[in-house]
Amino acid sequence: MGGAQGGKHASELAVSTIVSDVSEASSADNPLSVIRKAVSHANTVIYEEGQKDEYKGMGTTLTVLLLTDKEAITAHVGDSRIYQLRHGRKIFRTDDHSMVFDMVRAKVITEEQARLSDCSNIILKALGVSESVEADMSVLPYCKGDRFVLCSDGFWSAFDETVLIKKLSVKGSPEDLLESVADEIDQIGKGYGGNHDNLTAAMVIVDKGSAGASVRMPLSNRYIMLSGLLLIISACLNFYFLRVASGLRHDASEWEKRYEEVHDNLYRLLYEDTVGTDKDLITGMETIFLQMEGGENE
Numbered sequence: 001m002g003g004a005q006g007g008k009h010a011s012e013l014a015v016s017t018i019v020s021d022v023s024e025a026s027s028a029d030n031p032l033s034v035i036r037k038a039v040s041h042a043n044t045v046i047y048e049e050g051q052k053d054e055y056k057g058m059g060t061t062l063t064v065l066l067l068t069d070k071e072a073i074t075a076h077v078g079d080s081r082i083y084q085l086r087h088g089r090k091i092f093r094t095d096d097h098s099m100v101f102d103m104v105r106a107k108v109i110t111e112e113q114a115r116l117s118d119c120s121n122i123i124l125k126a127l128g129v130s131e132s133v134e135a136d137m138s139v140l141p142y143c144k145g146d147r148f149v150l151c152s153d154g155f156w157s158a159f160d161e162t163v164l165i166k167k168l169s170v171k172g173s174p175e176d177l178l179e180s181v182a183d184e185i186d187q188i189g190k191g192y193g194g195n196h197d198n199l200t201a202a203m204v205i206v207d208k209g210s211a212g213a214s215v216r217m218p219l220s221n222r223y224i225m226l227s228g229l230l231l232i233i234s235a236c237l238n239f240y241f242l243r244v245a246s247g248l249r250h251d252a253s254e255w256e257k258r259y260e261e262v263h264d265n266l267y268r269l270l271y272e273d274t275v276g277t278d279k280d281l282i283t284g285m286e287t288i289f290l291q292m293e294g295g296e297n298e
Helices: 003-024 031-049 099-105 111-116 161-168 174-191 219-245 252-271 278-293
Strands: 062-067 072-077 081-086 089-093 136-140 147-151 201-205
Touching: 003 031, 003 062, 031 062, 031 072, 031 136, 062 081, 062 147, 072 081, 081 161, 089 136, 089 161, 099 111, 111 161, 161 174, 174 201
Parallel strands: none
Antiparallel strands: 062 072, 072 136, 081 089, 081 147, 147 201
C-alpha cells in the first residue's frame, strides 16, 4: 500500500521486524504473546517510518505462521490469507478485513460475489496505517501432510476458492505448485490487458503432526471402508436371524438389546466425528463384530 516504493518498504519492514522479534524470543515465552508483540512492534516501526514524506500512507497486509511441536499459530491483518489444507480439503482459512467480507459476514453477498466485486480491494485494516493494530490470531492442531498457504489477494482472488484449493492440493513441491499457479494467474492477467494485481504466496507442507493431533483418513476412504462394512454386517445379520429363528441362540429380548448396541456403534462410525485415527476406526468395527457375534466371552 502507498505506491510501489512505499508498499515494498512496508512489507520489508514487517518481515524483518517480526522475524527478528520471534528469533530473539526465549523458548520459555508464550508463542502467542511473542507473535502478538512482534506484530504490534512491526506496526509501530512502519507507522513511524510512514511519517516521512517519501513513505506517506504506506502500509501492508500481513500473514504470520509459527509452527511449534504443539500447534500452529496464525496471525493476519488485511485481506491476505492463510489456508490450512488436508487431503484436498480446507481445514482452516482466515477471514479478510475488507468491506466486501463484512458484507459476506452479514449475509448480504456470497464469497464469490465478494471476490468478483469492484470493491474487493477496499480493506478495513492494515499494518502501519494507524498507531496501533490488532491482528486476528488462531491456534491450530496440524497433521502430517497438512499444507499451509500464505497468500496475498492477487493470488487467492484469481480463482473460485474450490478451484484454487484443487490446484494447491496436487502432488508436487511447494515451489513447483506455487510457480505453476502464479504462471497461470499471470496468463489470465495478460489476457485482460496485464493490469492484474501483484501477488505473493508461500507454502509449507509439514512432515509430522502436532502433539496430540488426530490423523483422520480421507473422507472418501472412510466411506468406502464403511460401505464394505455395511455389506458384511448385512450378510452377518441375515445369518444371525436364521440362528435366532432356529432357536439356537438368544431370545428375542436379548436380540433387540444387541441390535440396539450394533445400531448405536454403527451410527457413531458413520455420522459422528468421534473417530480420531484409522486405528480407532478398526477398533470400532471390531466392537461391532463382537456385539453381532454375541460378545467377546461367548
